[in-house]
Amino acid sequence: MNVLLRLAQFFAPLTHYPAYILAYLFETLFLIIFVMVSLVAMIYLFRKYMARLQLRIGPNRVGKFGTLQLIADSLKLVGKESILPAGRDDLPYRIAPIIVFLGLVLSFALLPYGQFFYIGSLTVTNSDVSLLLLFAALAIMPIGEILAGFSSRNKYAVVGALRGVAKDVSFEIPMMISVLALVMMASAKTANPLNLTNLVEVQFIPYGIPQIIGLGVFFIAMVARASYSPFDMSESDSELVSGHSIEYTGMRFGMFYMGLFGSIFLSSLIVSLLYLGGYNGPFSGYAGFVYLLIKAVILVLISFTIWLSVPRIRIDKFVNMGWKYLLPASIINLIIAGILTLGVGI
Amino acid sequence: MMNTDISKPDEHGWVELNMGPQHPSTHGVLRLKVKLDGEIIKEVEPVIGYLHRNAEKICELDYYCDSLIYFDRMDYVGAMNMEVGFLEAAEKLLGIPPPERAEWIRVVMAELSRIASHLVWAGAFGLDLGMLTPFFYCFVEREKILRIFTEVCGTRQETNYMSIGGVYQDFNDKIVHDILEFTEQFPKKLEDIFSAYVKNDIFISRTKGIGILEPEVALNYGVTGPMLRASGVEYDVRKAEPYLVYDKLNFDIPVSYKKDNLARFLVRFEEMRQSIKIINQAVKKISDGPYFNPKAKKSLMIRLRGEGEVYARTESSKGEFGVYLVGDGGVKPYRLRVRSPSLKNLSILPYLAKDVMIADMVAISGTIDLVFGEVDR
Amino acid sequence: MVEILEETTGKDGRRILKVAKENLVQLMKDLKDQGFVHLSLITGVDRKDKLEVVYHVHNLEKNEVLVVKTETLDERVPSIATIFESANWDEREQYDLMGIVFEGHPNLKRLFLPENWVGHPLRKNYDLSKVQYINMDENGEDYATFDPGDGW
Numbered sequence: 001m002n003v004l005l006r007l008a009q010f011f012a013p014l015t016h017y018p019a020y021i022l023a024y025l026f027e028t029l030f031l032i033i034f035v036m037v038s039l040v041a042m043i044y045l046f047r048k049y050m051a052r053l054q055l056r057i058g059p060n061r062v063g064k065f066g067t068l069q070l071i072a073d074s075l076k077l078v079g080k081e082s083i084l085p086a087g088r089d090d091l092p093y094r095i096a097p098i099i100v101f102l103g104l105v106l107s108f109a110l111l112p113y114g115q116f117f118y119i120g121s122l123t124v125t126n127s128d129v130s131l132l133l134l135f136a137a138l139a140i141m142p143i144g145e146i147l148a149g150f151s152s153r154n155k156y157a158v159v160g161a162l163r164g165v166a167k168d169v170s171f172e173i174p175m176m177i178s179v180l181a182l183v184m185m186a187s188a189k190t191a192n193p194l195n196l197t198n199l200v201e202v203q204f205i206p207y208g209i210p211q212i213i214g215l216g217v218f219f220i221a222m223v224a225r226a227s228y229s230p231f232d233m234s235e236s237d238s239e240l241v242s243g244h245s246i247e248y249t250g251m252r253f254g255m256f257y258m259g260l261f262g263s264i265f266l267s268s269l270i271v272s273l274l275y276l277g278g279y280n281g282p283f284s285g286y287a288g289f290v291y292l293l294i295k296a297v298i299l300v301l302i303s304f305t306i307w308l309s310v311p312r313i314r315i316d317k318f319v320n321m322g323w324k325y326l327l328p329a330s331i332i333n334l335i336i337a338g339i340l341t342l343g344v345g346i
Numbered sequence: 347m348m349n350t351d352i353s354k355p356d357e358h359g360w361v362e363l364n365m366g367p368q369h370p371s372t373h374g375v376l377r378l379k380v381k382l383d384g385e386i387i388k389e390v391e392p393v394i395g396y397l398h399r400n401a402e403k404i405c406e407l408d409y410y411c412d413s414l415i416y417f418d419r420m421d422y423v424g425a426m427n428m429e430v431g432f433l434e435a436a437e438k439l440l441g442i443p444p445p446e447r448a449e450w451i452r453v454v455m456a457e458l459s460r461i462a463s464h465l466v467w468a469g470a471f472g473l474d475l476g477m478l479t480p481f482f483y484c485f486v487e488r489e490k491i492l493r494i495f496t497e498v499c500g501t502r503q504e505t506n507y508m509s510i511g512g513v514y515q516d517f518n519d520k521i522v523h524d525i526l527e528f529t530e531q532f533p534k535k536l537e538d539i540f541s542a543y544v545k546n547d548i549f550i551s552r553t554k555g556i557g558i559l560e561p562e563v564a565l566n567y568g569v570t571g572p573m574l575r576a577s578g579v580e581y582d583v584r585k586a587e588p589y590l591v592y593d594k595l596n597f598d599i600p601v602s603y604k605k606d607n608l609a610r611f612l613v614r615f616e617e618m619r620q621s622i623k624i625i626n627q628a629v630k631k632i633s634d635g636p637y638f639n640p641k642a643k644k645s646l647m648i649r650l651r652g653e654g655e656v657y658a659r660t661e662s663s664k665g666e667f668g669v670y671l672v673g674d675g676g677v678k679p680y681r682l683r684v685r686s687p688s689l690k691n692l693s694i695l696p697y698l699a700k701d702v703m704i705a706d707m708v709a710i711s712g713t714i715d716l717v718f719g720e721v722d723r
Numbered sequence: 724m725v726e727i728l729e730e731t732t733g734k735d736g737r738r739i740l741k742v743a744k745e746n747l748v749q750l751m752k753d754l755k756d757q758g759f760v761h762l763s764l765i766t767g768v769d770r771k772d773k774l775e776v777v778y779h780v781h782n783l784e785k786n787e788v789l790v791v792k793t794e795t796l797d798e799r800v801p802s803i804a805t806i807f808e809s810a811n812w813d814e815r816e817q818y819d820l821m822g823i824v825f826e827g828h829p830n831l832k833r834l835f836l837p838e839n840w841v842g843h844p845l846r847k848n849y850d851l852s853k854v855q856y857i858n859m860d861e862n863g864e865d866y867a868t869f870d871p872g873d874g875w
Contacts, residue, residue, distance in 0.1 A: 159385070238707050308478050313548050313551070314552060395836060439734060506726075568763065656733065681768045689812065
């Protein structure tokens with residue numbers, strides 16, 4: 001049983017096809033609601049956590065404990081005038097934030113979420129190649145950022161976009177090689193390791209334990225993907241003011257902002273799925289989603305702590321690190337995974 | 347007015363970029379005209395004057411005693427040091443020395459102010475490098491100093507506390523107790539902040555070996571203060587030409603021979619530790635007696651006349667702060683000239699930020715410790 | 724050695740040397756060779772009938788600040804920016820605010836005020852009642868006008 005079937009069952013009185021069409025629509029709606037709710041929760045958590053680390057109080061005016069602050073903020077952003085720079089390249093400028101947000105929602109749609117009590121499996125997409133799809137969807141978001149940088153005709157934005165490209169190129173390859181090691185290890189247990197659900201379910205021991213190097217490389221790559229400190233070179237506020245999103249105002253800026261926080265949550269989910277055993281655990285047939293959520297939130301808090309306590313690395317040093325340390329480390333990880341799979345047979 | 351199109355690359359293929367005056371890392375209203383070759387900076391031209399009020403002219407139009415408030419607004423994060431600088435000159439010119447108790451009080455306040463200034467710098471430097479959290483830890487500590495200032499003179503930042511011939515308010519037991527309480531808890535907090543920076547590998551990689559300033563170059567450009575000491579020149583006006591009662595105090599001048607950003611960082615932190623040492627000694631040594639020279643009573647203040655010329659040097663938190671005062675025998679200064687250390691230290695930026703990356707230029711301009719009230723005056 | 728017109732001691736005990744402006748550059752070179760490597764400050768003083776330029780040079784080893792003074796009747800003084808780098812901005816500032824033209828300066832532009840500002844504010848005869856407004860052109864350069872314009 002999964003969400004789709006439950007919904008179709010609910011709409012069953014309306015014959016087969018209308019029921020499934022409605023079920024798909026509602027499933028998509030639920031997904032978007034889930035993404036939005038998790039974004040709101042993330043931003044609230046970030047503000048409160050940041051305030052606690054920095055000896056401040058944080059939002060405490062709108063609603064009880066400031067819980068409605070983000071609603072007020074987003075209403076403010078929606079109500080703001082969207083100022084369009086005169087020299088922009090119009091189409092890329094307008095679609096860039098949409099691409100970022102779309103890539104985010106799309107990636108959420110591809111994750112397996114595990115079981116949740118009565119509803120059953122929360123997984124939206126059941127594909128045999130969902131791992132490939134996931135990384136394809138993840139590659140969409142940087143395109144939006146690069147488009148934004150080049151289309152807004154601002155020098156800060158261009159430098160930010162250039163940095164973004166350099167950054168993406170240098171961490172994508174180590175990231176994919178460390179994912180390859182995972183697939184290799186899982187292929188010993190399952191016939192179809194490219195299916196994310198299979199990949200998660202064969203993790204009797206979380207893959208983060210045998211592949212501790214891979215976990216490190218992948219986590220660094222995910223931090224860089226979400227682009228927060230120490231890897232926020234492309235939108236560094238003290239150098240490039242705000243990099244690629246400098247010319248965006250109103251809700252268009254809000255989309256970039258949501259993209260940032262969304263990708264922190266997304267990368268935490270992916271890391272906990274691929275390396276920390278995902279939704280596996282006792283009674284995972286009922287509470288798998290809860291396990292996944294707990295792991296993800298812990299990773300999110302770790303990410304926030306990193307964000308708030310380290311300075312920004314310089315772009316050339318990051319590129320250096322990507323090619324000179326992350327790439328060899330991921331290859332070593334691949335070799336270790338091979339030895340473990342063939343020799344030891346984990 | 348130029349008519350060249352700055353949006354296109356020039357003949358070298360360099361692109362001109364305007365950083366500031368509204369830019370998060372220029373600490374106020376500095377505008378840097380930067381020529382970029384990709385990420386590498388080829389030329390920097392600082393453009394200043396956005397906060398220019400011509401304090402020198404305003405002081406010429408006012409009585410000697412009125413000029414003091416304009417000095418508060420120069421280096422507004424370390425205002426007491428500015429007041430000391432002006433009064434050193436004015437009291438020599440007018441011939442009204444402060445009583446000894448006032449000198450001790452001034453030393454205590456000036457050193458507290460120096461710590462406050464360095465704390466602001468330390469927090470802002472973290473922000474320049476992308477570190478958000480230490481900023482707040484620095485400001486919490488600074489706030490404690492500003493509470494003491496409020497207790498003493500009623501204002502937080504632009505204190506206007508000292509005056510020709512002494513200070514406006516005497517210390518009482520509560521203030522002394524507050525100061526001692528602060529100096530007791532501060533060193534531990536300072537070490538916390540310090541370790542938040544230096545135990546971070548990325549911080550070290552962003553500062554070590556970057557922005558190297560040779561001592562000869564530094565002196566040639568007129569760079570003073572912590573920047574000069576980080577280049578290996580042991581020069582501090584407090585030791586070289588002691589003013590107030592600094593010759594009766596036991597403290598060291600921190601010097602580093604590494605000449606880079608990290609050296610300047612370490613020197614400033616060591617200066618804070620030395621300031622705590624000075625305050626602890628000075629508070630205990632405050633002598634009894636009047637805190638105000640009766641020759642400079644409030645009713646007589648505007649009749650003070652000075653003749654001749656005086657150049658007084660003091661060590662502010664940014665460097666050597668000099669006041670050149672010329673009097674013509676009238677009640678107003680004939681000419682008042684301020685040597686602002688921030689301005690001189692800023693003039694080194696085009697030299698230091700040549701052929702470095704944008705991120706490094708931000709770090710270098712962070713270590714200069716600019717306060718624009720003082721640069722532009 | 725250059726000819727010193729007058730040597731006195733100021734109220735703060737610093738030696739004051741007076742030289743003719745023709746000898747200034749040579750004297751500064753000599754002083755730099757003698758260890759006065761740090762030029763602290765350049766000050767222009769408007770003495771109404773003439774302009775006085777005061778240099779504070781500093782010897783770190785002897786711990787001495789020496790005051791060098793020179794006078795000019797035609798607002799022109801030789802520049803020492805080639806000897807001391809720190810004179811560069813100081814001379815620009817004095818040109819800006821006091822109107823002293825330093826001959827031979829590599830880049831004698833105004834330091835604080837816009838390039839087309841009228842008058843030099845630190846002069847004693849500067850008219851404070853005339854208000855000048857600063858605006859920005861398309862390239863981000865400032866310019867001054869007597870006309871309030873739109874921005875004000």
